Amino acid sequence: MSAGGRRWPYTLALAAVETQREITIVYDPARGDREYFIVENRWGGTGNANYDGTLPSPGVVIWDVVQDPTLMNQFPPPYTGQLPVSGDWGRLAVRRIAVLNASGQTKDLTYADGSPARFRITTKSGPKEFVNTEIARI
Numbered sequence: 001m002s003a004g005g006r007r008w009p010y011t012l013a014l015a016a017v018e019t020q021r022e023i024t025i026v027y028d029p030a031r032g033d034r035e036y037f038i039v040e041n042r043w044g045g046t047g048n049a050n051y052d053g054t055l056p057s058p059g060v061v062i063w064d065v066v067q068d069p070t071l072m073n074q075f076p077p078p079y080t081g082q083l084p085v086s087g088d089w090g091r092l093a094v095r096r097i098a099v100l101n102a103s104g105q106t107k108d109l110t111y112a113d114g115s116p117a118r119f120r121i122t123t124k125s126g127p128k129e130f131v132n133t134e135i136a137r138i
Contacts, residue, residue, distance in 0.1 A: 009120075009136030014060060016043035016129045026109070026119050026135060034068040035111055039121055041131045042099075058127040059101030066093050066112050075112040102126055108138065 015022045017040045027036035042061045055061065066072040072092040098107040100123045109117035116138075124132035 009134050011124060011132055011134045013130040014039065014041040014133040016041045018043060019129060024133075024135070026117075026121075028117065031111075035064065035066045035071060037097075037109055037117070037119070038063040038065060039133065039135070041129075041133075043127060043129050043131075056099055057101045059099045060121065060123050060131055060133055061096060062098040062100070062107055062109070062121055064095045064097050064109075064112060066095070071112055075114075077112075 023040040077095040103126045106122045109119040120136045122134040
């Protein structure tokens, strides 16, 4: 299987979103846009204050984005101190599922309903402006 002509697994130099304004979207075409993952390098090394204040540390952040209203309400995100309200897209649809902040850290992706997404994200270097990040089908 390939992604954009690449063979699985593949490694990319994931640029800091703060300086390069780039992200990577990981999705299964069978699910379409109902649910997908955003993988981004939140380095924060620019010295500018931004919306990353709640992150435990800089690193590769993985978000689960649930676009399907039925799924987002049936499988709400874990409680984080504020209860989401049915139809509250921002709190129900976008869920931070991991921050990989050291070389060699891995996250196997799962959908909101708990089923495996069959993707693994692995950092090949620590936090910096470009992080070598492997995306694999499992």
